[in-house]
Amino acid sequence: MLYPLASLEADKLDAIKSLEKDIGSPVVALAGVEAxxxxxxxxxxxxxxxxxxxxxxxxxxxxxx
Structure with missing residues (x-):
């Protein structure tokens, strides 16, 4: 399994940005790809x-x- 950067819709990106503010740390979203x-x-x-x-x-x- 490989994990490239995920393509996110605006609402998902907003949720991640909110989490980053809450935890005080950047978050990277990865998507699993069978390989x-x-x-x-x-x-x-x-x-x-x-x-x-x-x-x-x-x-x-x-x-x-």
């Missing part, structure tokens, strides 16, 4: 990790449908 990660050989995994470092992001290899 099967790919089992990469060590060499390919190393390439993925190197690109993560270079780009400053998290990369996830998934199995094609």
């Amino acid at each position: 099967n990660t790919a089992a990469l050989p060590e060499e390919q995994l190393k390439k993925l990790q190197e690109l993560e470092q270079e780009l400053g992001v998290v990369l996830v290899a998934v199995r094609p449908n």
Whole structure:
């Protein structure tokens, strides 16, 4: 399962903003997405990790449908 940022309707966003004020901390809304990660050989995994470092992001290899 992956968790990208959620797309929110205005009423949901307002509810989150209200919660943030109440708890005094930012809140990030994520949406669950079913995905099967790919089992990469060590060499390919190393390439993925190197690109993560270079780009400053998290990369996830998934199995094609």
